[in-house]
Amino acid sequence: MRTRTEPAGLVPAPAEQHTGALVRIGSGGRLTLSGAAPEAADWFAWAVGVLHGLRAEPVLEGADVLVSTEAEPAEFAPVAPVTGVDPRPEPGADERHRLTVSEGLVRLSSAGVEGAFRALTSLVQIISVDDEGGVWAPGGVITDGPRYAWRSLSLDVVRHYFTPDEVRRVIDLMALYKFNALHLHLTDSEGWRLESRAWPGLTRPRADGTREYYTREEFADLVAHAARCHITVIPEVDLPGHTRWAFDAYPELAGGIEYPHPRLRYLHPDSEAARRFAGDVIAEFAEAAPGPFLHLGGDEPFGMGHEDYAAFVRLTHQWVREQGKRVVGWQETARAGVLGGEDVLQYWIGAPDEFDPEAIKKSVPEEYHPLVDQAAETFRISPADVPAATEAGVPVLISSNSRLYLDRPYADACADPVQEGDRGRLGLPAYPPITVEDSFGWDPAETAEGLAPGTVVAGVEAAIWGETLTGFGDLAFLLLPRLPGVAEKAWTHPRTEWKDHRARLNGHPPLWNALGFENHFRPES
Ligand code: TNX
Numbered sequence: 001m002r003t004r005t006e007p008a009g010l011v012p013a014p015a016e017q018h019t020g021a022l023v024r025i026g027s028g029g030r031l032t033l034s035g036a037a038p039e040a041a042d043w044f045a046w047a048v049g050v051l052h053g054l055r056a057e058p059v060l061e062g063a064d065v066l067v068s069t070e071a072e073p074a075e076f077a078p079v080a081p082v083t084g085v086d087p088r089p090e091p092g093a094d095e096r097h098r099l100t101v102s103e104g105l106v107r108l109s110s111a112g113v114e115g116a117f118r119a120l121t122s123l124v125q126i127i128s129v130d131d132e133g134g135v136w137a138p139g140g141v142i143t144d145g146p147r148y149a150w151r152s153l154s155l156d157v158v159r160h161y162f163t164p165d166e167v168r169r170v171i172d173l174m175a176l177y178k179f180n181a182l183h184l185h186l187t188d189s190e191g192w193r194l195e196s197r198a199w200p201g202l203t204r205p206r207a208d209g210t211r212e213y214y215t216r217e218e219f220a221d222l223v224a225h226a227a228r229c230h231i232t233v234i235p236e237v238d239l240p241g242h243t244r245w246a247f248d249a250y251p252e253l254a255g256g257i258e259y260p261h262p263r264l265r266y267l268h269p270d271s272e273a274a275r276r277f278a279g280d281v282i283a284e285f286a287e288a289a290p291g292p293f294l295h296l297g298g299d300e301p302f303g304m305g306h307e308d309y310a311a312f313v314r315l316t317h318q319w320v321r322e323q324g325k326r327v328v329g330w331q332e333t334a335r336a337g338v339l340g341g342e343d344v345l346q347y348w349i350g351a352p353d354e355f356d357p358e359a360i361k362k363s364v365p366e367e368y369h370p371l372v373d374q375a376a377e378t379f380r381i382s383p384a385d386v387p388a389a390t391e392a393g394v395p396v397l398i399s400s401n402s403r404l405y406l407d408r409p410y411a412d413a414c415a416d417p418v419q420e421g422d423r424g425r426l427g428l429p430a431y432p433p434i435t436v437e438d439s440f441g442w443d444p445a446e447t448a449e450g451l452a453p454g455t456v457v458a459g460v461e462a463a464i465w466g467e468t469l470t471g472f473g474d475l476a477f478l479l480l481p482r483l484p485g486v487a488e489k490a491w492t493h494p495r496t497e498w499k500d501h502r503a504r505l506n507g508h509p510p511l512w513n514a515l516g517f518e519n520h521f522r523p524e525s
């Protein structure tokens with residue numbers, strides 16, 4: 001007697017799905033493929049191996065899965081056109097596709113390799129295998145395409161360092177959910193994670209001899225791995241604040257500037273060393289990744305006067321342009337007034353009342369109180385950032401910390417005492433916890449409504465910050481199950497409902513386990 005598990009639901013939800021009973025598409029623990037897109041087929045072979053224990057083999061005739069990349073784009077016209085900003089090095093490729101599943105044959109149709117790749121990420125989710133090696137999928141037709149061109153995750157590899165292998169695993173997870181950009185937060189006050197040739201003191205080995213940065217070669221390998229998954233890497237060099245690490249390595253960056261507090265450091269536009277440093281590292285980051293965007297950071301310029309901040313952002317924006325790249329900046333960079341329609345502003349600060357300076361002062365020594373006030377000031381003026389940018393025609397990337405910061409603690413209890421311990425420990429304590437359901441309870445259109453009419457929403461980006469993380473298991477805990485929910489916000493239109501999303505997601509934990517994310521959060525339901 002054959003036993004067969006129900007396949008997982010499709011996440012993100014597709015634009016149109018007319019499927020019914022399971023049909024058998026392959027047997028003997030094997031699926032054969034033919035057609036175009038050999039690189040996508042290689043990915044598929046890897047994915048069905050890891051996720052389902054199947055072999056996928058290319059054949060010339062009689063394949064179980066037939067991949068065509070020659071559909072006319074007009075065929076997909078019923079799927080609403082994509083909006084947003086394209087983060088890819090070579091824009092213009094069509095991600096739309098159709099899967100037609102019938103007994104013994106799956107036809108994948110797309111207008112190019114990228115659409116074929118996205119179709120294969122769907123197929124890998126909806127197949128199941130019986131205990132005789134029969135391969136099954138829901139029969140019928142799925143027609144799909146993205147809502148936003150920019151669908152990404154920002155990964156902080158500074159506060160906690162993730163090895164190249166660990167970052168690759170994150171990329172593999174992202175590919176399964178149709179993300180197309182990985183923003184790597186590579187520099188901060190706690191470290192510098194991309195080898196610097198111009199300023200080698202940034203990536204000195206640690207006292208115990210371990211190395212916690214990516215060599216240029218390792219970084220190029222990550223970029224290539226991401227590219228195979230149709231994911232573009234967007235490197236961030238965070239300037240002018242969040243740079244204590246650089247000042248510890250090179251105190252001369254201060255350039256004789258008098259800072260408002262002995263603990264406070266930022267790159268000042270009047271410091272010749274600071275300008276040289278910024279120019280050099282921008283050139284290094286621009287060289288390291290082929291994508292059209294370079295993220296300049298610009299967040300939380302605590303204590304820095306407006307004129308100095310604006311002058312610094314103006315200079316560095318121009319240098320990025322000279323490198324042939326477009327700028328992404330955290331929302332504060334709007335204050336400099338130099339971002340244009342080619343750039344992208346990343347909206348992240350939620351309601352400013354979440355930052356309560358008086359509460360924070362109670363928990364820090366008095367000598368830091370002036371710093372707390374300076375931080376409060378940058379949050380107080382933050383509601384003007386996005387309107388200033390949209391008036392100048394700058395597209396906005398939605399990363400509101402209320403829903404999209406995955407380092408926000410979970411509010412749902414869990415039955416497992418070890419996970420309950422993780423829950424108490426993981427996520428920034430300053431953020432009020434949120435249930436998984438509430439983190440899903442929004443739509444990008446609502447955010448867009450709060451923006452000026454005519455604003456271009458670039459897309460949706462989740463962010464995960466590493467202050468509380470101690471290892472990969474902690475990352476798995478905070479990313480899952482929320483990351484696929486973000487994918488659905490970015491990919492699927494119109495809005496989907498939580499109960500339906502949760503039902504489709506129910507079958508996904510085995511996929512996460514197979515990709516090495518065993519410590520995903522398991523709320524009591
Ligand atoms: C603010 S978000 C930061 C990060 C922190 C994060 C914690 C942003 C642009 N800056 O440096 O890690 O909050 O959630």
